[in-house]
Amino acid sequence: MEKLKVIVVDDEPRILKRMIRMVEEQGEVWEIIGAFSDGKEVMEGIEEQSLTFDLLLTDVQMPEITGLQLINQLKDKMSFESIIISGFDDFIFLQSAIKEGVSNYLLKPVHRDQLKEVLQQTQKKIEAKRIEENEKQKLQRKAKELDYTKQVYYLSQLQEKDFSTEDKLKWHQFLGNGSFRLLYFSIDQNIKKTWSDNYSAWLKQANEDILSSLKNALEEWSSSSHIRNWLWRDDLFSIWLLIEQKENDQLHTETEAFLDFWKENVRHGSKNTVTIAVGKDITSIVEFLDNRKKLENIMQNRMIYGCNKVFWLEQLPETNEESKKHSSEIIKSIQQLLFSLENEEKKEVIVFLDEYFNKLQLIRSASILEEAVQLLGIRIVNRWVELEGFGEERILFREVISLTKNTSNFYQLKDKIKSWVLSVMERIQEAKRTNKNPIQKAKDYIQAHLGESITIKLIAQQVYMSPTYFSVYFKEQTGETILDYITKTRLKKATELLETTDLKIYDIAVQLGYQDTKYFSRLFRQWYGYTPSQYREAHLRR
Structure with missing residues (x-):
């Protein structure tokens, strides 16, 4: 049992x-942490020693500060139980003591x-108060964790140039009007191994x-810098961190020191390294999405300058157009590769891919490298669209673009691109068989899961x-x-x-996946010009 001070x-x-x-x-449960001869000494001792206590046992008549004055002053600063001791029995005085919040009177x-009985009663009060406070703190922690989870989920689901009015509202609801900085951590796959089940298992655990x-x-x-932050993982190799910027001239230096220190710890503690890209100050959802795209782009610098580095967006110069002396050679390699694919000559495909990458290595610009x-x-x-008449080409194109995002060296890039190229034909055929009328299928899924947490990722999985x-694709089609x-x-x-049931607004909101009734009402009003209650009343008057 925790002692009572x-x-x-x-x-x-x-x-x-x-x-x-x-x-x-009265037992070891009671611990005397301070003994004083008057109220003034108590106030000074509590301030100097930063004392916290559960029970104040005090005489009433004292010089400097009386017992009741002491209790009254301390009640403004902390919560505790109190017992006063007096040499005379005065009912009026006792009433005054009770008003001051005194627990008992001796x-x-x-x-x-007599003291034993009073202490036993006081002990029950203190322990009951502790239980109540612990439950309150537990609920507050859970509420805070839930809010944080909602905020991280919101940030991880934001899509470039595809955010809604709801997303804009949530940005201010979750993050406020402060200034933030976005950081992108990409785990370097800097071990020259071909993909296998064992390697994948090891890599997953390492990550x-x-x-x-x-x-x-x-x-x-x-916690030491009092900085709010949101951390989430995009995929096996990508971690995002959003930190709130404070009015602190040293924050940039502190951030740099933290990243360098942690990065070196990772390098010494594992067989892998991490490359980090740091964005500029942002204050809006638009700037957030713009920074995210730029950070993904500058991450490709590691394929030129090496891994285990920190790239600051604000410190990188704008990329000038690189000499195009290699362009015709790269295009030639691609054309040869296409010819080999049409003729299904696997050996030639591999040869021309190797030539393509040999020419690519001469480029010294990450952005131009990615363009190639x-x-x-x-x-x-x-x-392949021309040959097969297949319209779902973007999924394959975006897939090959993503290969550079999670690749830290040419060895892996060559390995992944080779695998992708050789499987293009099979994957297109598979997509043709499985992806019938994806828009309707997506809408059906949404209708069936309105009350659940619907994510773009879950919907996309339904249509492969x-x-x-x-x-x-959805925006283009609808x-x-x-x-x-x-x-x-x-x-x-x-x-x-609202028109056909007597359900409360809260119940309707929850049934449709909105846990915050105020947010649901605000969103409803933005779309229809009425609050839910006003809409129901207007319908009943018709």
Whole structure:
């Protein structure tokens, strides 16, 4: 059992010693942490020693500050139980003491049995208060954790140039109007091994250890610097961190020192390394998405300058157009590769891919390097579209683009591109068999899961597309974003429930996946011009 801390105050030394002895006789649960001869000493001692206590046992009549004055002053600063001791029995005085929040009242001379009974009653009060406070703190922690989870989920689901009105509202609801900085951690696959089950298992565990290490280091740093932060993983190799910028001239230096220190710890503690890209200050959802795209692009610098580095977006010069002396040779390699693919000459494909990468290594610009990889993807996909008449080409193109995002050296890039090129034909055929009418299938899934957490990733899985490609494809086919469609469908269902049922607004919100009734009402009003209650009233008057 946690001990109950007691402060005893009496201006008569003999009585003070006796009260301390009598309290200690009541068992080890009571711990005397301070003994003072008057109220002024108590105030000074608490401030100097930063004392916290559960029970104040004090005489009433004392010089400088009386017992009741002491209790009254301390109540403004902390929570505790109090017992006063007086040499006279005065009902009016007792009433005044109770108003000041005194727990109990003892007359001198205090008898052991009397004190024992009062302390037992006080102990029950203190322990009940502790239980109540612990439950309150537990609920507050859970609420805070839930809010954090919602915020991280929101940030991880934001799509470039495809955010809705709801997303804009949530940005200010979750993050406020402060300034932030986005960081992108990409785990370097700097071990020259071909993909296998054993290598994949090892890599997954190593990456989990790196993520855990970052969480621990970040918790220590943010608590000491009082910085709000949001951490989430995009995929096996990519970790994102958003930190709130404070008015601190040293924050840039502190961030740099933290990243260098943690990065070196990872290098020494594992067989892998991490490259980090740091964005500029941002204040809006638009700047957030713009920074994210730029950080993904500058991460490709590691294929030129090496891994285990920190690239600061604000310190990188704008890339000038590189000499195009290698362009014709690269295009020639791609054309030869296309010819080999059409003729299904696997050996020739591999030869021309190797030639392509040999020429690519001469480029010293990360952005131009990425453009050359994209050109390869465009030419291959478009050629197969011509040959097969297949319209779902973007999923394959975006897939080849993503290879550079999670690749830290040419060895891996060559290995992955080779695998992708050789499997293009089979994957297109598979997609043709499985992906019938994806838009309707997606809408059916949304209708069936309105009350659940609907993510773009989950919907995309139903139609065998990547989340990014599906978002673009849905908007091209329907004229609206997938997020706006989800919101519109939910709110349309809300109007039906408001018109045909007596359900409370809260119950309707929860039934449609909104846990925050105020947010649901605000969103409803933005779409329909009425709050849910006003809409129901207007419908009943018709």
